[in-house]
Amino acid sequence: MIPFLDLKSINLQHKEALKQAFERVLxxxxxxxxxxxxxxEKAFGDYCGVAYCTGVANGLExxxxxxxxxxxxxxxxxxxxVIVPANTYIASILAISExxxxxxxxxxxxxxxxxxPAKIEEKxxxxxxxxxxxxxxxxxxxxEAIHMIAQKFNLKVIEDGAQxxxxxxxxxxxGSLGDVAGFSFYPGKNLGALGDGGAVTTDxxxxxxxxxxxxxxxxAQKYYNRYKGMNSRLDTLQAALLSVKLPFxxxxxxxRREIAVYYxxxxxxxxxxxxxxxxxxxxxxxxxxxxRVKDREDFIDYMKNLEIGVMVHYPLAPHQQEAYSxxxxxxxxxxxxxxREVVSLPISPVMxxxxxxxxxxxxxxxx
Ligand SMILES: *Cc1c(COP(=O)(O)O)cnc(C)c1O
Numbered sequence: 001m002i003p004f005l006d007l008k009s010i011n012l013q014h015k016e017a018l019k020q021a022f023e024r025v026l027x028x029x030x031x032x033x034x035x036x037x038x039x040x041e042k043a044f045g046d047y048c049g050v051a052y053c054t055g056v057a058n059g060l061e062x063x064x065x066x067x068x069x070x071x072x073x074x075x076x077x078x079x080x081x082v083i084v085p086a087n088t089y090i091a092s093i094l095a096i097s098e099x100x101x102x103x104x105x106x107x108x109x110x111x112x113x114x115x116x117p118a119k120i121e122e123k124x125x126x127x128x129x130x131x132x133x134x135x136x137x138x139x140x141x142x143x144e145a146i147h148m149i150a151q152k153f154n155l156k157v158i159e160d161g162a163q164x165x166x167x168x169x170x171x172x173x174x175g176s177l178g179d180v181a182g183f184s185f186y187p188g189k190n191l192g193a194l195g196d197g198g199a200v201t202t203d204x205x206x207x208x209x210x211x212x213x214x215x216x217x218x219x220a221q222k223y224y225n226r227y228k229g230m231n232s233r234l235d236t237l238q239a240a241l242l243s244v245k246l247p248f249x250x251x252x253x254x255x256r257r258e259i260a261v262y263y264x265x266x267x268x269x270x271x272x273x274x275x276x277x278x279x280x281x282x283x284x285x286x287x288x289x290x291x292r293v294k295d296r297e298d299f300i301d302y303m304k305n306l307e308i309g310v311m312v313h314y315p316l317a318p319h320q321q322e323a324y325s326x327x328x329x330x331x332x333x334x335x336x337x338x339x340r341e342v343v344s345l346p347i348s349p350v351m352x353x354x355x356x357x358x359x360x361x362x363x364x365x366x367x
Contacts, residue, residue: 002346002355004309007187009350010252011194014244018194021240031236040239041199043246044183047166048175050201052208055234056215059162059184062198063095063132065232066158066180069210071099072227075156076129083123083155084132085115085141086335090318092134092160095182097324104128105319105327107334111276113137113290116334117145124149130156135164135174137313138190138256138287140279143169143177158182161201163287165191166253169279175201185234185242190256190285191249193238252349256286259347259356263289266360271367272299273341288313291363292341299343299366306362311344 011018025036037055045053056062070076078100084092086105096103104123109116113136120131131150133141143157150157157178161167164174165183175181185197200211210227213220218229261281264274273292277284290313293299303310317339319327345359 001307002309002351002358004311004344004346005188005348006350007192010192010348013350014248017244018241021244022237025237025240032233034236036236036240036243037234040234040243040246043243044199045201047173047246047249048181048201049173050176050181051203052205053199053201054208054212054215055239056198056200056211057232057234058196059160059182059186059189059198060091060094061215061230061232062182062184062200063092063158063160064098065211065214065230066182066200066207067095067099067101068214069207070129070156072210072214073206076101079127080129081125081127082130082132082158083115083120083128085134085136086319086330086332087113087317087338088132088134088136088160089162089314090321090323091162091184092132093318093324096132101129102127103318105330105332105335107332108136108338110334110338112139112142112278113275113338114139114141115146117142117149120146120149124153124155128153128155130158132158132160133178134160135167137275137290138164138167138285139275139277140164140167140169140174140177140283142278146178156180162186162189164285165189166249167285168282176203179204180207185238190253190287191242191245194241195235195238197234197238197242199234253285255349255351256347257281257284259351260284260286260289262356263345263347263360267291267363269364269366271295272363286347288344289347290342290344292338293343294341296341296343302366303343303362308359308362309346312342313344314339314342 159181162184218227
């Protein structure tokens, strides 16, 4: 059996250090906020190359808080529009609609699966306030083209970095490529906690201050509340565990990249369409390795019979979800085609060469 993602093995690599971090938190008697959170925020902000980082409860709330803060600052108001790729994970879109802003769905590029910059301008109206750049599957979106449009129309650029911790676009890290970024540390992400977690990174001091306040009941000073905030803090324990794992992120991304390069080179099957890398190799951290197959169900059955874990990211596009019935009349043929055909092959820093070779030989024999 080759699991899709062996989370247990990934974390057991750090067993002793994680136990020590747990003990440190246990013994400290300090379980919310404090030094562990401060030092992880500093480390992750430095890693991303930004001045400010604030830990939050999860990736969805990282993104939700960004829009909420822009509303508090008067940069956005209800019913303003946000450009977002139509094929993103639904959380990107939930963060927009949760704030009573309007998600404007734009088709992706069929090669990269990231937003197609050529299709953004036609969707811009007087209400458009931001572009959400999602680095889907681990590959950087076309930040140059996105920034050109954002400058022309005076829009904020918000990164959804939940699938791309550590990816570099022309030498700069995801998290520092826009005005602000949201991250998730859900266990299965490239940098994963042992539970939920998230962060916001930015160079904008004022935005940072508002988000840090909003996530703590809207209070910057205990028992005095400036905003009707929420409770969305990064747990002290998760921060301590993440501090153990962060120094290994680059090496783990590099192992993912090695596996991806091997797949790119050795998978040869005309029924299986491989992903495309458009920028330098470091621009992709391979959160998932996504191929397209016309008869997806048949391919999935085939792989399952061979005991190879595969998954689908994602079976149904956001505009096809019951939750977004207001979008059900939209026609987004590229997005719909992607959701019909994508399959993710196993990729993870703990896969062995033998496992990688087995996946290749099985895929090559599919027919
Ligand atoms: C995982 C993910 C999120 C949400 O993160 P959670 O921590 O699960 O809330 C947001 N956007 C994208 C693209 C994701 O993959």
